[in-house]
Amino acid sequence: MDETVAEYIRRTVLKIPREEIKAMLQKWGFLSESQLQSINFRQIKENISQDVVQLCEENSADIKQAAVLDIIYNHIYPNKRVWSVYQMTKTAEETEFFDLTDFKKKFKRRLRSALKHVTINFREYEDHAIWIRIAWGTPYTKPNQYKTSYVVYHSQTPYVFISASVLKSNLPLLCQALVVASNYHDIREMELRSHSLNSLKDIVFKRYSQNFQTYYPRPLQERKVAPENADLRIIQENISEKERIQRVNREVFGDGPQPKLEFAQYRLETMFKSDPKMDVLDKKEPFRCLVKFSSPHLLESLKSLAPAGMADAPLSPLLTCIPQKARNYFKIREKKGVFPESFVSP
Amino acid sequence: VAVSSLPDLRGTERDQAAILVQLSSRSPAFPKNSEEKLLWSGWFCCVSGDDLSDNVPEDFTCLPLFLANGAESYTSIVGSWFQKTFDCCFRRLALSPLNLSWMAAMWTGCKVDKTASPTELVFSVPCLPHPLDISYAIHPEDAKALWDTVQKTPGEITQEEVDVFMDCLYSHFHRHFKIHLSATKLVKVSTAIASAHCDGIIKFLQSQYLTGVLTLLTELAISQIQ
Numbered sequence: 001m002d003e004t005v006a007e008y009i010r011r012t013v014l015k016i017p018r019e020e021i022k023a024m025l026q027k028w029g030f031l032s033e034s035q036l037q038s039i040n041f042r043q044i045k046e047n048i049s050q051d052v053v054q055l056c057e058e059n060s061a062d063i064k065q066a067a068v069l070d071i072i073y074n075h076i077y078p079n080k081r082v083w084s085v086y087q088m089t090k091t092a093e094e095t096e097f098f099d100l101t102d103f104k105k106k107f108k109r110r111l112r113s114a115l116k117h118v119t120i121n122f123r124e125y126e127d128h129a130i131w132i133r134i135a136w137g138t139p140y141t142k143p144n145q146y147k148t149s150y151v152v153y154h155s156q157t158p159y160v161f162i163s164a165s166v167l168k169s170n171l172p173l174l175c176q177a178l179v180v181a182s183n184y185h186d187i188r189e190m191e192l193r194s195h196s197l198n199s200l201k202d203i204v205f206k207r208y209s210q211n212f213q214t215y216y217p218r219p220l221q222e223r224k225v226a227p228e229n230a231d232l233r234i235i236q237e238n239i240s241e242k243e244r245i246q247r248v249n250r251e252v253f254g255d256g257p258q259p260k261l262e263f264a265q266y267r268l269e270t271m272f273k274s275d276p277k278m279d280v281l282d283k284k285e286p287f288r289c290l291v292k293f294s295s296p297h298l299l300e301s302l303k304s305l306a307p308a309g310m311a312d313a314p315l316s317p318l319l320t321c322i323p324q325k326a327r328n329y330f331k332i333r334e335k336k337g338v339f340p341e342s343f344v345s346p
Numbered sequence: 347v348a349v350s351s352l353p354d355l356r357g358t359e360r361d362q363a364a365i366l367v368q369l370s371s372r373s374p375a376f377p378k379n380s381e382e383k384l385l386w387s388g389w390f391c392c393v394s395g396d397d398l399s400d401n402v403p404e405d406f407t408c409l410p411l412f413l414a415n416g417a418e419s420y421t422s423i424v425g426s427w428f429q430k431t432f433d434c435c436f437r438r439l440a441l442s443p444l445n446l447s448w449m450a451a452m453w454t455g456c457k458v459d460k461t462a463s464p465t466e467l468v469f470s471v472p473c474l475p476h477p478l479d480i481s482y483a484i485h486p487e488d489a490k491a492l493w494d495t496v497q498k499t500p501g502e503i504t505q506e507e508v509d510v511f512m513d514c515l516y517s518h519f520h521r522h523f524k525i526h527l528s529a530t531k532l533v534k535v536s537t538a539i540a541s542a543h544c545d546g547i548i549k550f551l552q553s554q555y556l557t558g559v560l561t562l563l564t565e566l567a568i569s570q571i572q
Binding site for chain 2: 270272273274287288289290291294296301305308309311312314315318319
């Protein structure tokens with residue numbers, strides 16, 4: 001077995017939390033059940049990984065099998081990477097039957113015609129998700145298995161989730177290969193990025209509970225929380241305002257849990273407006289700003305701002321439109337014309 | 347351990363010379379020949395601390411500001427030695443949002459060359475179910491243009507002017523996002539001159555303004571003694 005393959009397998013096993021190693025190796029299926037029984041999974045990880053490498057040596061593992069283990073790891077722990085969403089478009093309207101073998105063949109052919117050294121592996125999952133792992137080399141060097149890009153393509157949809165990692169220069173080639181292999185015409189980046197792959201899927205597949213479009217005022221359905229040990233002499237001063245905020249928040253964010261994003265970025269190129277009597281800046285050019293929001297769970301965090309008294313309710317549509325517009329990177333310019341207070345984002 | 351004096355690091359004649367302390371390591375295998383690697387340095391200084399010099403006896407040397415660079419473990423070792431030996435108190439210089447607003451306004455107004463970095467304010471909202479951080483960076487030319495219209499008397503800055511400057515930035519933000527930045531905590535300010543974090547972490551970015559920044563920090567250090 002190749003030295004580099006052995007080292008790669010050893011490092012991949014080391015990444016896995018100790019309690020999960022056995023299950024992941026079983027999913028991998030490369031080592032037999034009796035071989036797995038022979039490993040003591042209670043020892044320290046360094047020793048477990050050495051044992052695994054030893055057994056892989058016996059089975060003569062090559063890079064292909066090692067790559068599959070890596071895909072399995074990333075499928076179970078996708079949140080370790082940052083994913084960007086791309087949308088493919090086609091000119092023709094008809095939905096063609098998706099042929100997986102044809103897709104794989106065309107994809108490999110396109111990449112290999114441009115790059116001599118590249119490792120490509122596929123794995124299909126039940127939800128029609130095709131995972132592609134690509135290890136990039138150069139015209140002069142073999143593929144670097146530690147510099148990998150991942151693609152998750154749901155063949156029933158035009159969406160592709162890409163975790164490009166270090167080598168951004170290979171991205172155009174990767175996009176081209178995807179378009180050609182899937183018989184689409186074009187591909188564009190959606191300005192939507194997150195660590196949480198599932199949340200990105202929730203957003204583009206519209207699997208989260210969306211806000212309601214209220215065309216008429218709904219009857220107030222606030223949950224009237226009756227406190228158990230209420231002292232009836234205590235009255236909440238602004239209970240109606242609190243209830244209004246809750247109601248508006250629910251209308252704007254929806255009832256269910258929010259998709260998990262970690263950041264949102266706004267490049268502002270709008271005008272600075274101030275109270276004329278303050279006698280401050282009155283330029284005709286935009287006031288250029290870059291605003292970045294970050295949080296372990298951005299949308300839930302933004303949702304809690306108004307109830308905490310830090311923001312108005314409803315919160316600005318620039319923030320609440322994130323799931324509907326399926327983007328978290330924006331460029332905001334001033335809207336010209338009748339309503340100078342409103343904004344456009346291209 | 348090396349202790350040396352930096353006589354030029356001062357603001358006025360009455361400031362004492364700064365003192366530099368450096369910790370270096372030598373390779374244990376070849377103590378005589380090997381190169382020393384600088385592990386940690388710290389320096390005491392007083393820049394334009396005239397207020398303090400007035401109130402202190404003649405023979406007394408007072409250096410209220412201490413800057414350290416290196417691992418926290420070394421800082422605490424050096425700090426505890428000085429505390430024991432000189433009966434003093436070592437504490438991080440906490441920078442309040444008020445202090446940081448002053449720095450944002452003052453440093454935005456400084457003239458720098460064309461390739462200046464933006465004026466960035468970082469706000470933290472820790473008390474939510476999921477904490478939120480907001481970075482608000484303004485193009486340096488636009489930030490300076492705003493400050494220039496706010497500041498009325500050259501060479502002099504008032505609290506009112508700093509407030510107006512910050513309010514302008516807050517209301518521009520509110521107009522877009524409906525969030526009240528004034529309700530959040532300003533934790534870091536970054537400009538082309540320098541950056542400052544509320545935990546007392548400072549980065550000096552323009553050597554021509556070093557004395558200016560040190561003057562401000564000395565003032566803050568002195569005010570925290572009293």
